[in-house]
Amino acid sequence: xxxxxxxxxxxxxxxxxxxxxxxxxxxxxxxxxxxxxxxxxxxxxxxxxx
Amino acid sequence: xxxxxxxxxxxxxxxxxxxxxxxxxxxxxxxxxxxxxxxxxxxxxxxxxxxxxxxxxxxxxxxxxxxxxxxxxxxxxxxxxxxxxxxxxxxxxxxxxxxxxxxxxxxxxxxxxxxxxxxxxxxxxxxxxxxxxxxxxxxxxxxxxxxxxxxxxxxxxxxxxxxxxxxxxxxxxxxxxxxxxxxxxxxxxxxxxxxxxxxxxxxxxxxxxxxxxxxxxxxxxxxxxxxxxxxxxxxxxxxxxxxxxxxxxxxxxxxxxxxxxxxxxxxxxxxxxxxxxxxxxxxxxxxxxxxxxxxxxxxxxxxxxxxxxxxxxxxxxxxxxxxxxxxxxxxxxxxxxxxxxxxxxxxxxxxxxxxxxxxxxxxxx
Numbered sequence: 001x002x003x004x005x006x007x008x009x010x011x012x013x014x015x016x017x018x019x020x021x022x023x024x025x026x027x028x029x030x031x032x033x034x035x036x037x038x039x040x041x042x043x044x045x046x047x048x049x050x
Numbered sequence: 051x052x053x054x055x056x057x058x059x060x061x062x063x064x065x066x067x068x069x070x071x072x073x074x075x076x077x078x079x080x081x082x083x084x085x086x087x088x089x090x091x092x093x094x095x096x097x098x099x100x101x102x103x104x105x106x107x108x109x110x111x112x113x114x115x116x117x118x119x120x121x122x123x124x125x126x127x128x129x130x131x132x133x134x135x136x137x138x139x140x141x142x143x144x145x146x147x148x149x150x151x152x153x154x155x156x157x158x159x160x161x162x163x164x165x166x167x168x169x170x171x172x173x174x175x176x177x178x179x180x181x182x183x184x185x186x187x188x189x190x191x192x193x194x195x196x197x198x199x200x201x202x203x204x205x206x207x208x209x210x211x212x213x214x215x216x217x218x219x220x221x222x223x224x225x226x227x228x229x230x231x232x233x234x235x236x237x238x239x240x241x242x243x244x245x246x247x248x249x250x251x252x253x254x255x256x257x258x259x260x261x262x263x264x265x266x267x268x269x270x271x272x273x274x275x276x277x278x279x280x281x282x283x284x285x286x287x288x289x290x291x292x293x294x295x296x297x298x299x300x301x302x303x304x305x306x307x308x309x310x311x312x313x314x315x316x317x318x319x320x321x322x323x324x325x326x327x328x329x330x331x332x333x334x335x336x337x338x339x340x341x342x343x344x345x346x347x348x349x350x351x352x353x354x355x356x357x358x359x360x361x362x363x364x365x366x367x368x369x370x371x372x373x374x375x376x377x378x379x380x381x382x383x384x385x386x387x388x389x390x391x392x393x394x395x396x397x398x399x400x401x402x403x404x405x406x407x408x409x410x411x412x413x414x415x
Contacts, residue, residue: 011278011279011331012274012275012279012280013275013291016208016291016292017295017414018296019299020295020296020297021296021297022300023298024297025294
């Protein structure tokens with residue numbers, strides 16, 4: 001019987017968990033490679049970091 | 051990923067504080083046309099390029115203002131030209147520009163696209179909110195022209211998100227603001243608290259407290275979670291989420307490395323982060339100077355020692371792994387303070403605890 005309090009994990013958190021795991025392992029996600037190669041972590045919107 | 055180095059990321063003001071707008075909360079007010087007095091000259095631009103490219107492999111130039119587009123397109127052609135020899139030597143160079151977008155034309159978008167610039171825009175939400183604070187010197191709101199600029203950038207595929215100033219005008223309308231951005235298909239967001247960092251005018255009627263900002267951003271977090279669209283990127287929130295989950299996405303305010311960022315003015319002078327506009331005790335030198343001399347400047351050494359003390363002080367806190375002493379400006383009453391302000395800490399902790407508890411409720415941390 002399923003736990004009534006258990007909810008589906010939001011996709012945004014699953015994605016964050018995946019990215020965090022990859023970072024913790026010191027690896028790069030292929031989809032990030034271009035951005036990583038260009039500079040900081042967040043896929044190019046450090047344009048407005050300040 | 052680029053390795054941390056002191057004085058490595060320049061926030062460049064090619065026209066000093068000059069701007070075609072006259073936003074109510076701006077800390078760098080200045081109007082009129084660029085003149086020799088407030089425009090960065092080619093020899094300074096060349097020295098700036100060489101200064102930052104010489105000692106590091108990954109360099110990000112952040113073109114800021116005032117309104118950086120007032121420097122003119124030829125200025126940026128020159129900037130790219132000066133960067134080219136360094137790129138040929140294997141340096142990886144990124145250019146980012148933070149603009150109000152009102153001066154964007156097809157010529158600019160073509161240039162940005164060709165030269166691979168990242169372009170961020172300042173937009174404070176729906177027209178009613180935005181036009182109350184971001185207007186021309188004659189008080190005409192800038193919203194319509196900002197959106198025209200955004201659409202041009204978007205059409206060229208080079209729109210990289212917005213900064214939304216959060217002030218007394220809009221902080222109680224987090225839901226409306228979030229919905230607005232999503233409805234406009236603007237999905238890369240940063241929310242910046244309007245605060246007094248040494249402005250020319252009295253902006254006390256616009257500044258919000260750390261508590262008000264925490265309330266705002268907590269609501270935004272909940273809305274982000276509820277919407278659950280992986281394309282929506284809210285930098286501060288995703289930084290905190292990443293760190294709680296064991297990752298390492300860090301906004302500059304969670305790096306504890308504020309000496310990495312410097313402001314370079316049109317005359318080549320190098321100051322600390324732009325959160326401390328033209329602060330005498332944070333002037334480190336000039337791009338014309340020898341970089342070793344600049345990096346051993348006594349002002350810099352004092353600042354670095356303070357940052358170290360702050361990090362040590364915050365190590366005992368459960369949340370120190372996130373904030374690492376926090377923003378050198380936001381969290382401390384004085385530049386020399388080593389203990390953060392209680393009000394800031396309390397509200398940051400409340401924000402971190404909220405996100406953490408939501409993540410834990412899904413069994414993820």
